[in-house]
Amino acid sequence: MYKTNKLLKIFVIGFLIFLYAPAVLLPIFSFNSSQVISFPLSGFSTKWFGQLLNEDTLHDALLNSLIIAVLSSALATMLGTLTARAASRYKFFGQKVTMGFILLPLILPEIILGVCLLTVLIQLGLNLSLWTVVLGHTLLILPFATLILLSAFNNLNISLEEASLDLGMNAWQTFYKIILPMVTPGLISSLLIGFVISLDEFIIAFFLTGVDPTLPVYIWSQLRFPAKLPSTMALGTILLIVSLILVSFFEYYRRRIEKYSQALTRGK
Amino acid sequence: MKATNEDLVHAIVSLNNIKKSFNDIVAVNDVSVQIREGEFFSLLGPSGCGKTTLLRIIAGFESPETGDILINDKLVNSTPPNIRPTNMVFQNYAIFPHLNVQENVGYGLQNTKLTSKSIKNKVDEILDMVGLGGFNFRSSSALSGGQKQRVALARALILKPRVLLLDEPLSALDKNLREQMQFELRQLQKSIGITFILVTHDQTEALTMSDRIGVMFDGIVDQVATPEDIYTKPATKRVASFIGNMNFFRSNILSSTAESVRVESDLLGVLDIDKVNIFGGSKAKVSIGIRPEKFKFKKPNGGKKVKSLAGKLIQKTFLGENLLFSLDVGKKANKVYISLTPSGEGAYPKVGENVTVYYSLNDLLAYFEV
Numbered sequence: 183m184y185k186t187n188k189l190l191k192i193f194v195i196g197f198l199i200f201l202y203a204p205a206v207l208l209p210i211f212s213f214n215s216s217q218v219i220s221f222p223l224s225g226f227s228t229k230w231f232g233q234l235l236n237e238d239t240l241h242d243a244l245l246n247s248l249i250i251a252v253l254s255s256a257l258a259t260m261l262g263t264l265t266a267r268a269a270s271r272y273k274f275f276g277q278k279v280t281m282g283f284i285l286l287p288l289i290l291p292e293i294i295l296g297v298c299l300l301t302v303l304i305q306l307g308l309n310l311s312l313w314t315v316v317l318g319h320t321l322l323i324l325p326f327a328t329l330i331l332l333s334a335f336n337n338l339n340i341s342l343e344e345a346s347l348d349l350g351m352n353a354w355q356t357f358y359k360i361i362l363p364m365v366t367p368g369l370i371s372s373l374l375i376g377f378v379i380s381l382d383e384f385i386i387a388f389f390l391t392g393v394d395p396t397l398p399v400y401i402w403s404q405l406r407f408p409a410k411l412p413s414t415m416a417l418g419t420i421l422l423i424v425s426l427i428l429v430s431f432f433e434y435y436r437r438r439i440e441k442y443s444q445a446l447t448r449g450k
Numbered sequence: 451m452k453a454t455n456e457d458l459v460h461a462i463v464s465l466n467n468i469k470k471s472f473n474d475i476v477a478v479n480d481v482s483v484q485i486r487e488g489e490f491f492s493l494l495g496p497s498g499c500g501k502t503t504l505l506r507i508i509a510g511f512e513s514p515e516t517g518d519i520l521i522n523d524k525l526v527n528s529t530p531p532n533i534r535p536t537n538m539v540f541q542n543y544a545i546f547p548h549l550n551v552q553e554n555v556g557y558g559l560q561n562t563k564l565t566s567k568s569i570k571n572k573v574d575e576i577l578d579m580v581g582l583g584g585f586n587f588r589s590s591s592a593l594s595g596g597q598k599q600r601v602a603l604a605r606a607l608i609l610k611p612r613v614l615l616l617d618e619p620l621s622a623l624d625k626n627l628r629e630q631m632q633f634e635l636r637q638l639q640k641s642i643g644i645t646f647i648l649v650t651h652d653q654t655e656a657l658t659m660s661d662r663i664g665v666m667f668d669g670i671v672d673q674v675a676t677p678e679d680i681y682t683k684p685a686t687k688r689v690a691s692f693i694g695n696m697n698f699f700r701s702n703i704l705s706s707t708a709e710s711v712r713v714e715s716d717l718l719g720v721l722d723i724d725k726v727n728i729f730g731g732s733k734a735k736v737s738i739g740i741r742p743e744k745f746k747f748k749k750p751n752g753g754k755k756v757k758s759l760a761g762k763l764i765q766k767t768f769l770g771e772n773l774l775f776s777l778d779v780g781k782k783a784n785k786v787y788i789s790l791t792p793s794g795e796g797a798y799p800k801v802g803e804n805v806t807v808y809y810s811l812n813d814l815l816a817y818f819e820v
Binding site: 339341342344345346347348349350351352355359360363364 | 509510511530531532536537538540541542544546547548557558560561605606609
């Protein structure tokens, strides 16, 4: 038993190194003064970060990505709210099949999704633009938003809604005063996770964007120039930190959903 | 004379031929009950008997398929819950977890034209009444079960409803707290005079708190009466066996006169039972019922009305407030239960002894077999 314990430790350490080494290398090389990405490190420098400030195309790409991420996460959260409410409160014909189709993009290969969307959009005669990327990302995020919101709505005890109605509020007031505050942690996590997914999504953005690149598309294009590699790594470091912060917030709000549902059952 | 007075009291809730089913299961089957203004009314029955459905129909969360419901003489069949003059205390209390005590209790007043200051005063007043004075800014997740129950009560009472509906409000509390709350609820109801309708499966709760009880089985209200009448004159065999204990003896009817019916049972022999103690239709077979506490070991005075039953004492169980004896009366392995309040005086028969027990004909109830 002692032996297996030791083996298990080694396995876990090796596993963690495999998982996180690339993420650790990213900030290390972004502060390295040499243009060549290799050990030994030549010296500490923040010049690659400084370089980012002067890249106009990068700024445009970042702005594009932010617009797309905000719009698509908002759109997917709105649709996800309606889906989750319908699935948690009502029983209707074809409910399971409908839910299955909404969650399908989770398992569909993105490259297939990208090709299909491109074909459909061209058939419809739509010009490729940031808006088509928003549509594509909304489709991609919707399953995540739906699953997060479904847990928020399922945890919402129906007697709370009934109590509000019973105390003289109408359906709209009940939604505004009870349902909305109760599912707010779910809404925030859905927005955050949608934002992060959209921000670093490459394939669909690559297929559907026209002349305006998103951030990942811009990064991909920069890889052709070895001189741009260190500043790309600096950009990656910033994105990594931002993503970590957003995901921490996401986790915080996800736990709030659980706390609310526990508060109802505790002390019974 | 008592009955005539009570009949004159205004019915605040009037249920007329209410029927409700879910899919193929009939939850409430043609129920008609009049609930009087200012009374403490309990709907009592085993789980799944439809009592909660009936309460939800009064609250407006369910609508009856057929039948009419009147609250304060107004037809409310299609009135939504937020317009009805009823408020409810939910089984799980349904305290809003994102609001504190003050916001929970004042919730229903937000819709009125009251200023926030007068809402605050009203909340203080009602919190004092339910014994939670000073709890205003306590988070609802920091409340114990009993405190949540009081908040739920305050939140409903602050709107001064005509009828307060309580859905098994005490079932989640431990025994001591439950008994204390039973007493407090009863006191509260008498002091504010609002009609309370309580749903419960706990017969002690219903018997101790209510002015009247409606006993329900399988969607049907078998009997509506005072706790005393429910216990001493249960109208059906299932009410008789649900409330307290009852010994039953199968019997055949021999003959009947204007005042009494002559029956014969294997164990009790031939007996004349008063017609006032006979319930149900008119079949050839009846069940004779007698409460365990109606048997006596000493022969009471009562002349011809007193009958006896002999058997062997096979078990004695101490239950705290009373002693329960089981008597083997031989024939058909029928066990008869006898209950006594221990007085501390005199010796009780021992297990294994042959004893004779006495009962009065007046204590027998008879139910026609369905």
